[in-house]
Amino acid sequence: SQKIEQNSEALNIQEGKTATLTCNYTNYSPAYLQWYRQDPGRGPVFLLLIRENEKEKRKERLKVTFDTTLKQSLFHITASQPADSATYLCAHNAGNMLTFGGGTRLMVKP
């Protein structure tokens, strides 16, 4: 079955460092992947979309890569700040719906 997976363990990094989060998919080839941010008690907020024919997409301090060989997307936050602390979700199109990974919680310490 189609699966999209994220590391369920929290990622703790120091302010100023680059955070890298991983999203792996198996048994299918998504046309695109999306990344969302979710703060506690809030709904997810869209950040970036990357299509299968794109290697990399950037937005300010955010960078997303899409490796169709490794079946993986990496989400990078450069010069991380405590305000970047949140749960980050990747999502893919699966039939009629957008299916989300379980999310990875990022903690940026000052």
Place this chain on the structure above:
Amino acid sequence: GAGVSQSPSNKVTEKGKDVELRCDPISGHTALYWYRQSLGQGLEFLIYFQGNSAPDKSGLPSDRFSAERTGGSVSTLTIQRTQQEDSAVYLCASSLAHRGTSGNTIYFGEGSWLTVV
């Protein structure tokens, strides 16, 4: 409206009671989605609407769950005879069109927190 609006924001109900959760999507958005998120868990797809029709109801966990959408706008998710395992955040989202392979961004509301006691 400016964003996806959901009500109530919080609901505590007794086991066995029925609840209705409302979603008001962004004006002009034809696609509407319902997801459920249990504490500390990922998002579980429930149902989506394209206009007023629901082509995919495969995510509804049981026949106690139903949803409707009228006028291509407001949607209501109804849970009958609530059980404790129904306790979760119910998130509604909308987009300009159903995504298919187009990758349209979907916009989420803040959710309705349901607690069944």
